[in-house]
Amino acid sequence: MNDETIIRVEDLRKSYQESEIIKGISLTVREQEVVVIIGPSGTGKSTLLRCINLLTRPDSGRIWLKEQEITAPHTDEDKVRQHIGMVFQDFNLFNHLTALQNVTIGLTKVLRMDSREARDKGLWELERVGLVEKAASYPAQLSGGQKQRVAIARALAMDPDVMLFDEPTSALDPELIGEVLGVMQKLAREGMTMLVVTHEMGFAREVSDRIVFMENGYIVEEGPSRQMFYAPKFTRTREFLGKISELYGENRPGEMQ
Amino acid sequence: MLDTLLLFLQRTAPELVQGTKITLQLALIALSLGILFGLPAALARVYGGVIARRLAIGYIELFRGTPLLVQLFLVYYGLPDLGLTFSRLFAASITLGLNSGAYQAEYFRGAIQAVGSGQMVAARAVGMSRLQAICYIILPQALRLALPAWSNEAVSMIKYTAVVFLIAGQAKILAGRYFNPIEVYLSVALIYIFLVFVATQIMGGIERKMRTPGLEMEIERH
Amino acid sequence: MEFLKDLIFLINYLLQGTGVTLGVTLIALSTGFLFGTLLAVLRVYGSKPVARFAAVYSTLIRAVPVVVIIFILFFVIASIVDLSPFLSGALALGFASAAYQSEVFRGAILSVPAGQMMAARAIGMSRLKAISYIILPQAIRLAIPPWSNEAAIVLKDSSLVFVIGVPEILRRAQYVSARTLEPFIAFSAAAAIYFIMTFLVNRGLDFFERRYRILM
Numbered sequence: 097m098n099d100e101t102i103i104r105v106e107d108l109r110k111s112y113q114e115s116e117i118i119k120g121i122s123l124t125v126r127e128q129e130v131v132v133i134i135g136p137s138g139t140g141k142s143t144l145l146r147c148i149n150l151l152t153r154p155d156s157g158r159i160w161l162k163e164q165e166i167t168a169p170h171t172d173e174d175k176v177r178q179h180i181g182m183v184f185q186d187f188n189l190f191n192h193l194t195a196l197q198n199v200t201i202g203l204t205k206v207l208r209m210d211s212r213e214a215r216d217k218g219l220w221e222l223e224r225v226g227l228v229e230k231a232a233s234y235p236a237q238l239s240g241g242q243k244q245r246v247a248i249a250r251a252l253a254m255d256p257d258v259m260l261f262d263e264p265t266s267a268l269d270p271e272l273i274g275e276v277l278g279v280m281q282k283l284a285r286e287g288m289t290m291l292v293v294t295h296e297m298g299f300a301r302e303v304s305d306r307i308v309f310m311e312n313g314y315i316v317e318e319g320p321s322r323q324m325f326y327a328p329k330f331t332r333t334r335e336f337l338g339k340i341s342e343l344y345g346e347n348r349p350g351e352m353q
Numbered sequence: 354m355l356d357t358l359l360l361f362l363q364r365t366a367p368e369l370v371q372g373t374k375i376t377l378q379l380a381l382i383a384l385s386l387g388i389l390f391g392l393p394a395a396l397a398r399v400y401g402g403v404i405a406r407r408l409a410i411g412y413i414e415l416f417r418g419t420p421l422l423v424q425l426f427l428v429y430y431g432l433p434d435l436g437l438t439f440s441r442l443f444a445a446s447i448t449l450g451l452n453s454g455a456y457q458a459e460y461f462r463g464a465i466q467a468v469g470s471g472q473m474v475a476a477r478a479v480g481m482s483r484l485q486a487i488c489y490i491i492l493p494q495a496l497r498l499a500l501p502a503w504s505n506e507a508v509s510m511i512k513y514t515a516v517v518f519l520i521a522g523q524a525k526i527l528a529g530r531y532f533n534p535i536e537v538y539l540s541v542a543l544i545y546i547f548l549v550f551v552a553t554q555i556m557g558g559i560e561r562k563m564r565t566p567g568l569e570m571e572i573e574r575h
Numbered sequence: 576m577e578f579l580k581d582l583i584f585l586i587n588y589l590l591q592g593t594g595v596t597l598g599v600t601l602i603a604l605s606t607g608f609l610f611g612t613l614l615a616v617l618r619v620y621g622s623k624p625v626a627r628f629a630a631v632y633s634t635l636i637r638a639v640p641v642v643v644i645i646f647i648l649f650f651v652i653a654s655i656v657d658l659s660p661f662l663s664g665a666l667a668l669g670f671a672s673a674a675y676q677s678e679v680f681r682g683a684i685l686s687v688p689a690g691q692m693m694a695a696r697a698i699g700m701s702r703l704k705a706i707s708y709i710i711l712p713q714a715i716r717l718a719i720p721p722w723s724n725e726a727a728i729v730l731k732d733s734s735l736v737f738v739i740g741v742p743e744i745l746r747r748a749q750y751v752s753a754r755t756l757e758p759f760i761a762f763s764a765a766a767a768i769y770f771i772m773t774f775l776v777n778r779g780l781d782f783f784e785r786r787y788r789i790l791m
Contacts, residue, residue, distance in 0.1 A: 099722065103786055148695060151693055151697065156608065174696075174699050174701045177696060177697060177698065177699040178698070178699035178769065179699075181697075181698075182694075182697040184690060184694060184697075186688075186690050187690075188690035188691060188693060188694035189694070190691065190694070190695070190709055190713075191691070191713055192712045192713050192716065201698075201708060201709075202698035202699060202700070205700065205704055205708055206698060206699045206704065207699075246692075250694075250698065252696070253697065254698055254699065281700070308580055
């Protein structure tokens with residue numbers, strides 16, 4: 097792991113209407129690190145991710161992508177998002193495009209790549225997630241797990257500095273979760289910097305370098321994953337991890353290794 | 354331009370008011386006739402025997418498949434040829450009524466079908482005859498479901514009456530001979546905007562009062 | 576025999592009006608399409624004042640009978656430029672249709688799931704690119720059923736340009752009825768032609784819809 101900081105968040109705050117969703121969060125993600133954010137639903141985890149790639153404008157606080165402060169005024173947000181990949185809980189594949197077109201549209205329309213070059217890269221990324229034979233299929237013809245893998249390929253095609261995963265398996269049927277987690281684990285092994293919001297404790301324990309426990313808009317505790325799982329400092333953390341492990345189980349068929 | 358417009362409005366106020374009254378009367382008559390023709394047609398389509406259904410479909414397709422203006426010409430100029438002569442008002446009313454009825458029939462049909470066959474089955478199970486079931490169970494629900502589409506039709510009816518005035522050769526158009534036509538039609542447009550606005554508010558109020566959580570039906574007309 | 580010859584002449588003359596009617600309809604529909612999609616995009620994605628303006632415009636136009644709009648525009652255009660009744664009628668119809676089509680497209684755009692815009696921005700697309708390459712292509716396909724409705728309506732409303740003297744089917748029918756003194760047959764024939772056209776248009780658009788439907 098290198099020492100370069102890819103994402104740095106400083107004292108982030110965000111409110112919706114009357115309630116404050118994020119109450120002063122600071123976070124760092126280093127190159128090739130896999131950071132997993134866990135916590136009860138509705139505590140601002142998704143909002144945090146969406147602030148990091150500026151889909152949502154934070155109320156206050158600063159965010160850096162590598163050396164660039166992306167919350168500074170006059171930042172070209174579109175350009176910033178070219179360097180941050182995001183995978184959504186609901187996949188959000190473009191319904192009118194084939195799997196391959198979903199992957200290449202960012203290359204051709206945003207990066208203005210030559211269409212043949214884009215096609216080659218697109219097929220390569222689909223190969224990477226194991227779906228090259230579905231290149232000509234439409235999203236409606238794919239299973240949930242396949243859709244999510246195409247979504248991952250779409251994000252990877254832009255060669256981002258960091259990949260953000262917003263509960264990538266929460267909308268999937270249990271049998272399909274494994275194939276997506278497998279791809280994510282592969283990415284981690286290849287050295288991708290990842291920030292993942294998830295309930296999948298198995299993945300968190302095996303693949304992540306650091307765990308961040310968020311509740312009510314605060315970071316309750318964070319630390320190396322081994323430590324968090326076996327010797328968390330706060331009672332609340334222990335409570336939550338215990339409950340979640342009960343609900344989601346330790347190992348599941350089709351999952352990793 | 355604005356002062357000549359105002360002057361025009363002042364001068365022709367009585368005719369404009371009269372015209373507006375006729376417009377509203379005609380719209381009301383046509384709407385009512387529309388229910389008179391449309392509801393039975395819808396019922397025939399859903400519950401009728403083969404003949405009733407075919408007749409209903411024929412009527413609906415005919416009046417929805419041809420322009421209102423053509424229908425007006427047929428009734429006003431064509432029928433006298435066959436020996437049936439009507440007064441202007443009658444011809445306009447009956448044609449608008451038949452036309453509206455065809456569209457209303459589709460709204461009612463959609464609503465009736467949306468009520469669901471389960472309701473009919475349940476009503477029969479309690480011992481109601483088909484007719485009773487339709488009157489006491491199906492229609493009360495269907496009419497509520499049809500309200501949004503129907504109120505759209507009601508508001509639009511105000512606009513369709515404008516077409517009538519073309520063949521009825523109205524004072525509005527004659528006025529065009531003595532005044533700048535743009536002003537004539539702009540004032541007419543303003544009156545319609547006002548009428549439609551008021552009608553929309555009224556129908557909106559009625560809808561709110563009668564709101565039932567239910568189907569949103571596709572609004573078909575202008 | 577004489578009657579039959581008359582009938583053939585009449586049918587032929589009427590059918591020539593079909594070309595005019597279709598011409599008016601096509602010009603009106605395309606103008607309405609271009610302007611309508613623009614209005615819809617402005618209403619959904621424009622800044623508050625712009626969206627407000629587009630909404631008010633659409634509501635006002637839809638409150639005025641199409642025939643009145645045709646008259647107004649005809650006289651307005653005639654005072655500025657020398658345009659044929661055919662063109663000014665078709666444009667007036669298009670202008671009015673744009674307001675209705677903007678409602679159709681607005682509904683369709685709003686039906687495209689919100690996540691599509693998010694995903695498009697997430698890969699670095701600007702708002703404009705996202706609207707052009709992701710939202711609109713889907714919205715247009717979603718809009719086909721209600722749009723077909725509008726197309727049928729425009730076809731029927733094209734008869735209204737009769738009032739400014741365009742030689743479409745109805746005006747020809749009127750001429751024929753005056754010539755042959757058989758108004759019933761003349762107007763029935765006109766009605767029949769409209770009926771067939773509407774039927775064909777509906778079938779055609781149904782086919783189109785089935786082919787390009789997006790499964791969501």
